[in-house]
Amino acid sequence: MSCDAKVPEPSVRDIDMVRVRYVDSEGLQHLVRLDEAADVPFENGRMVRAIPSHRDQGHMPGQYWVAKWGDFADYESVLEPKWLTLLDFDPQVTVFVTQPLEFDAIDARGVWQHTPDVFVRHRDDSVLLLDVKNPELRDDPEVLLQEERTRHTCERLGWDYAMVSELSGQLYHLATGTLDRRTEGCNPGCPYDTTLLALGDAAPTVTGRHLAAERARAGRNIFRSGFARLAHRWRGPRS
Secondary structure: OOOOOOOOOOOOOOOEEEEEEEEOOOOOEEEEEHHHHOOOOHHHOEOOOOOOOOOOOOOOOEEEEEOOOOEEEEEOOOOHHHHHHHHHOOOOEEEEEEOOOEEEEEEOOEEEEEOOOEEEEEOOOOEEEEEEOOHHHOOOHHHHHHHHHHHHHHHHHOOEEEEEOOOOHHHHHHHHOOOOOOOOOOOOOOOOOHHHHHHOOOOOOOOOOOHHHHHHHHHHHHHHHHHHHHHHHHHOOOO
16 A cells, blocks of 8 residues: 555544533533433533623623523524524424533544533424534534534434524524514515515515514513513612
C-alpha cells in the first residue's frame, strides 16, 4: 500500500460508548447507561445545565410561557421559543422540557458531550429530541458531526431526532401570531399575508380563523397581564 493512500475517516458507529446524565425532580444527578435511559421520564426532571446569561453574549436566552400547563420553560436562543410554541399547541404533544439531559460519550472520532435543546413526549409515548441551530452554522462541520452523533444515539434509544433552524414564513405566523413581519415563504392563502398586514384582522379577504395564531396571541397576553400584576405588586402603591 502506498504511504500516500488516504486513510478513511472513522465512523461514529465504529466505537460507541454513551452514558446519559440527567437531574431528577429532587435535584439529584444521575449517570446511566444508554440502555437504561430509554425508560427514564426525563420530562419529570430538572434542567441538566443552567443557561448562561451575561453581557455581550451571542445568544438571547429567556423564558417561554407554556400554555399547556401554565409554567415557564427556559430557552437559550431567539429561535427556540418559536419551536416551543409549535410544540405547545401541537395536540399530539403531552409535555416538553428544555436542556433535559447530556450525552457523555466516546466514539472512533474521540470524546464528546452534548446537551440537546428540547425533549418532547407525545401522546403515544414516543419521544422526539430536538436541536435548534442558527441557520448560518447549520453546515458547519462540527455541527454536522454533532447531528450525526446525536441522531445515531437516538436511533439506539428508539427516539426520533431533528436538528432544525429558522421556521418558514407560514410556520412563523403559526408560532408567533404576529401581523407585523416575516411574510416571505408563506403558502398561498395564508391569512397573514401582505393584504392582511395592510388591512388588519377584519380584512374581508381572510377566510376562516387562524386558531394557532390566536392561541399564541392569547398566551402572550395572559403572560403580559400576569407580569404587569406582579410588577405592580413589586412596585407597591405610590405615595
